[in-house]
Amino acid sequence: MVDTAVTVVWNERLTTTAGRAFLRQGRIELNPRLLGKAPAEVPMVLVHETAHIAAFRLFGANIPAHGRHWRSLMRLAGYAPEVTHKIPVDDLRQGRRRYVYLRVCEQCGDRQLLEAPRYGKCGGCSARDSFLVMKAKAGPAGEAALQRLSLADVRAAFE
Ligand SMILES: [Zn+2]
Ligand SMILES: [Zn+2]
Structure with a gap:
């Protein structure tokens, strides 16, 4: 039985990453400054990070971060498996x-x-x-x- 729970928190200290996943803890941190400027991107970032955790739980630690496991999970969730976000970081800086x-x-x-x-x-x-x-x-x-x-x-x- 695969654990399906994840914890999601805002982290004010994130600068240029929209979000990051801590695989073993099942924890996702989102960047409030960046996503505050692009709220429409929140679901995509959340799915991106959740797919990392899901890939880890389903396939283990020895898979590439953005490899075929992660990409197929992104597609299953209905998102294009794009690795970088399109939020203009320069605007924030x-x-x-x-x-x-x-x-x-x-x-x-x-x-x-x-x-x-x-x-x-x-x-x-x-x-x-x-x-x-x-x-x-x-x-x-x-x-x-x-x-x-x-x-x-x-x-x-x-x-
Ligand atoms: Zn990623
Ligand atoms: Zn002149």
Whole structure:
């Protein structure tokens, strides 16, 4: 007789994993921050972790974590056996700021690095709506990449 009970708890300390399973304890921990942003993913994550525990109880410890046993249990439960979740982790790490924007005025070349794209009037030449805007992932690498772009680079990107 296979034990069918599992314990499910929220774990505030989880960062980038949506959930994890402790096979021998029959325990599942879910990430409230991550799943709070994507509540529709909760059933899938729960089934994913439960399938790990079920696979362990049915087939033992010497099976690959995401091998055919786990995959067939996922399918039995009506889910695609996908290994990674699609919740955008970058959003969480950087709060609401996902992108940084470089706004270049086509008239005078005035460059502004912005946290949100703003249009309207150029501070350099007062031209209206003559901006080209490029975006990169928020963070030092994205900002550096934008700083390196010349007006010609930006123009070329819009051709
Ligand atoms: Zn897994
Ligand atoms: Zn300008």
